[in-house]
Amino acid sequence: MSAPELDLPHQLGRGLLSTMRSLLVLGQLMTESTGEQQILDLTVTAVPSLARCQVIGIQRVGGATGSPELEAQLGLVGVTGGRIELPDAAWSWAYPLGGLAGHFGHLVVAADVEPTTEEQFLLRALAQQSGAALSNQHLHAQERTTAAELSAVNERLRGTVGALQRSMEIHGRLTAVAVSGEGRDGIARAVHELTGLPVAIEDRYGNLGAWAGPNRPDPYPKDSPSRREQLLRSASRSIRPIRDGGRLLALAHPQGDILGVIVLVDPAGIAGEHELMALEHGATILAMELARVRSLAESELRIRRDLVDELLAGADEESTLTRAIALGYDLQRPHRVLVIEGHGRAKDNDAFFQAVRHAAREEPAGTLLVARGPQVVLLADCEADWESLRNAILRELGGGRARIGVGERCDRLADFPRSYRQARLAMRLLAAAEWDDRVVRFDDLGVYRLLIGNEDLGEVERFVQRWIGSLLAYDQQRGADLVRTLSHYLDRGGSYEATAAALIVHRNTLKYRLQRIRQITGLDLADPEICFNLALATRAWHTLSALRG
Amino acid sequence: MTTPATTSGFVAMGLPGVTARRCDHICAFYRGPDQRDAVLLPFLREGILAGDKCICVMDDPDTDRVIGPLSDTLDIELSMRNGQLDLLGSDTAYLPNGYFAVDEMLEFWERGVGDAVQQAGFGFVRAVGEMTWALRDLPGVQHLVTYEARLNRFLPRYPQVILCLYDLERFTDGQVLIELLRTHPKVLLSGQLLDNPWYTEPSEYLSDLT
Numbered sequence: 197m198s199a200p201e202l203d204l205p206h207q208l209g210r211g212l213l214s215t216m217r218s219l220l221v222l223g224q225l226m227t228e229s230t231g232e233q234q235i236l237d238l239t240v241t242a243v244p245s246l247a248r249c250q251v252i253g254i255q256r257v258g259g260a261t262g263s264p265e266l267e268a269q270l271g272l273v274g275v276t277g278g279r280i281e282l283p284d285a286a287w288s289w290a291y292p293l294g295g296l297a298g299h300f301g302h303l304v305v306a307a308d309v310e311p312t313t314e315e316q317f318l319l320r321a322l323a324q325q326s327g328a329a330l331s332n333q334h335l336h337a338q339e340r341t342t343a344a345e346l347s348a349v350n351e352r353l354r355g356t357v358g359a360l361q362r363s364m365e366i367h368g369r370l371t372a373v374a375v376s377g378e379g380r381d382g383i384a385r386a387v388h389e390l391t392g393l394p395v396a397i398e399d400r401y402g403n404l405g406a407w408a409g410p411n412r413p414d415p416y417p418k419d420s421p422s423r424r425e426q427l428l429r430s431a432s433r434s435i436r437p438i439r440d441g442g443r444l445l446a447l448a449h450p451q452g453d454i455l456g457v458i459v460l461v462d463p464a465g466i467a468g469e470h471e472l473m474a475l476e477h478g479a480t481i482l483a484m485e486l487a488r489v490r491s492l493a494e495s496e497l498r499i500r501r502d503l504v505d506e507l508l509a510g511a512d513e514e515s516t517l518t519r520a521i522a523l524g525y526d527l528q529r530p531h532r533v534l535v536i537e538g539h540g541r542a543k544d545n546d547a548f549f550q551a552v553r554h555a556a557r558e559e560p561a562g563t564l565l566v567a568r569g570p571q572v573v574l575l576a577d578c579e580a581d582w583e584s585l586r587n588a589i590l591r592e593l594g595g596g597r598a599r600i601g602v603g604e605r606c607d608r609l610a611d612f613p614r615s616y617r618q619a620r621l622a623m624r625l626l627a628a629a630e631w632d633d634r635v636v637r638f639d640d641l642g643v644y645r646l647l648i649g650n651e652d653l654g655e656v657e658r659f660v661q662r663w664i665g666s667l668l669a670y671d672q673q674r675g676a677d678l679v680r681t682l683s684h685y686l687d688r689g690g691s692y693e694a695t696a697a698a699l700i701v702h703r704n705t706l707k708y709r710l711q712r713i714r715q716i717t718g719l720d721l722a723d724p725e726i727c728f729n730l731a732l733a734t735r736a737w738h739t740l741s742a743l744r745g
Numbered sequence: 746m747t748t749p750a751t752t753s754g755f756v757a758m759g760l761p762g763v764t765a766r767r768c769d770h771i772c773a774f775y776r777g778p779d780q781r782d783a784v785l786l787p788f789l790r791e792g793i794l795a796g797d798k799c800i801c802v803m804d805d806p807d808t809d810r811v812i813g814p815l816s817d818t819l820d821i822e823l824s825m826r827n828g829q830l831d832l833l834g835s836d837t838a839y840l841p842n843g844y845f846a847v848d849e850m851l852e853f854w855e856r857g858v859g860d861a862v863q864q865a866g867f868g869f870v871r872a873v874g875e876m877t878w879a880l881r882d883l884p885g886v887q888h889l890v891t892y893e894a895r896l897n898r899f900l901p902r903y904p905q906v907i908l909c910l911y912d913l914e915r916f917t918d919g920q921v922l923i924e925l926l927r928t929h930p931k932v933l934l935s936g937q938l939l940d941n942p943w944y945t946e947p948s949e950y951l952s953d954l955t
Contacts, residue, residue: 221934222926224937225934228775228913228935230913237920237923241920
């Protein structure tokens with residue numbers, strides 16, 4: 197069924213003109229409306245003013261009408277609209293609500309009597325206006341959505357750019373610190389300036405290395421070692437800085453090795469993303485700085501080690517001197533070579549080396565030293581009190597053992613290998629003679645020194661065999677300990693008491709052993725001349741043992 | 746040059762090509778504060794320049810900020826001191842006791858407009874009301890359209906124009922909009938002042954209501 201036709205020029209009367217103006221006002225109001233419901237309300241409310249009919253409803257596309265028959269009819273009339281059949285209504289019509297943005301549904305009206313042509317024209321015009329307003333609304337909504345999306349994207353972009361700018365500012369500031377060589381103090385100062393919060397830089401043990409900002413604690417609080425380790429483990433597992441009470445911590449740990457910790461003091465918890473970012477950048481720059489410092493220290497240590505090795509092995513004087521001068525070291529001062537052995541409560545060569553290094557620096561006794569297995573070789577550049585040095589090492593170790601062999605003075609570079617040999621010999625004699633831990637100066641070795649200096653060791657060997665050869669053979673065959681017993685006995689001036697204590701044997705055992713010695717050698721231990729030769733022979737035996745290494 | 750409404754019978758609204766008549770009761774539809782100010786400020790500016798009494802009732806709590814731009818070209822302080830411009834909040838004018846009463850409101854205008862004309866000697870009065878207060882959940886606000894209808898009887902009593910500001914972003918109920926259309930003889934919409942064909946005389950409208 198087609199829409200009623202309207203012959204406007206003939207029918208445009210005064211009343212219709214007024215009504216059309218009403219439609220115009222309504223249309224404008226719909227255009228200005230802010231929501232679809234407002235438009236639909238206006239449409240529905242206006243219908244009775246335009247035509248003698250009632251509104252059945254506005255059926256949105258896809259919306260349920262509650263009446264399958266009505267839905268089917270609306271589907272048939274489609275976007276053009278048209279007459280439909282409703283129960284109890286002589287006349288009913290579906291006016292399409294459509295516009296540029298599509299078809300939104302139908303305005304369904306009904307009347308007991310078919311409305312006039314003018315009225316139907318007005319109803320159609322109202323539906324068209326509603327459709328146009330809905331279409332406008334739809335397009336505006338789309339535009340608003342697009343604008344909102346664009347705005348959100350812009351906002352995110354602004355946020356990203358802002359974060360990047362802040363990041364660049366932080367990075368730039370800290371990089372400048374790194375390049376300027378201001379070290380840990382500079383890094384702490386920069387992070388403090390960037391965050392406004394106090395900043396501490398600690399070593400891995402919790403000792404304060406640098407502070408920037410107000411209220412520096414004095415003394416600086418330090419966690420127990422176990423809590424510190426626990427904290428560092430937690431921080432290592434976290435990608436971002438971690439909070440520990442009123443502090444935010446970030447680790448400087450290139451390649452997993454914790455070199456230091458940078459701390460933002462934030463008891464009020466005001467640090468935000470910007471502050472965290474500054475802390476993280478600070479940790480990165482601190483890691484670089486600490487790695488650089490450590491690398492320098494390692495290089496210097498390596499160069500020093502090489503220098504010591506060359507000196508001990510007999511170096512080319514000119515190149516060695518040049519190297520020493522480059523290190524800021526005066527090799528042309530008199531030196532002595534010291535060989536030092538020992539350990540703390542635990543046998544840790546590295547800890548022992550560090551203890552010797554600290555003690556030698558504090559004493560002072562010298563700064564050139566190398567580790568050689570369990571021993572540390574120190575080139576002492578002054579005549580220190582060696583016993584005091586030994587005690588200082590024990591203090592550094594917190595107990596344990598320490599003994600030192602001291603070589604003769606080196607006045608020239610060529611003397612270093614000799615002084616080194618002497619120090620090692622002194623150390624071996626100390627072991628061979630079973631002396632207590634002590635300092636043994638080669639200069640003070642007395643008869644040992646004479647024996648070592650003897651060029652013909654065969655004569656020394658024959659002397660040993662002449663006096664204690666039978667005892668050595670007996671010990672070897674029987675697994676006995678007679679030479680050692682004799683040596684201790686003679687060293688202690690024939691004291692049974694002291695000898696038994698040193699050998700940790702019973703007095704009767706000692707007496708038995710001495711009787712065996714008398715029987716095997718046929719010598720009288722009460723004869724001073726014999727005792728002297730036996731003492732010399734045992735020392736010569738120690739010397740030979742030491743020389744044979 | 747602004748021509749006084751007292752002599753010409755025409756009232757410049759301050760908008761290009763928009764002129765009201767004496768005793769017009771205008772419903773201005775707008776969307777949001779910017780569009781409101783685009784109607785309100787020129788209306789007041791024209792009134793002050795013409796020497797009219799201006800009574801402005803705002804629901805926006807920051808009235809000073811709203812009318813602030815007028816100070817660019819006018820001495821607003823002076824206008825307020827000499828009684829040409831009254832700035833009032835909706836709580837003071839429409840809801841003085843925490844509720845809305847039609848009779849009390851009409852008395853308010855009677856006093857305000859009557860005194861301005863009869864005692865202060867103003868030749869013309871411009872009254873403007875921002876109507877969003879009527880959306881509050883307060884006693885009496887349901888009588889808004891009755892008030893608007895009865896206001897039409899008050900208009901001819903004095904040389905005046907009353908401009909009612911309705912924000913379409915706040916007044917979203919289409920049925921209410923139709924009622925507002927029926928109670929205002931003039932509609933200001935999209936920069937056009939229209940004779941409102943929906944307008945219904947108060948006697949007819951009020952009898953329909955009852």
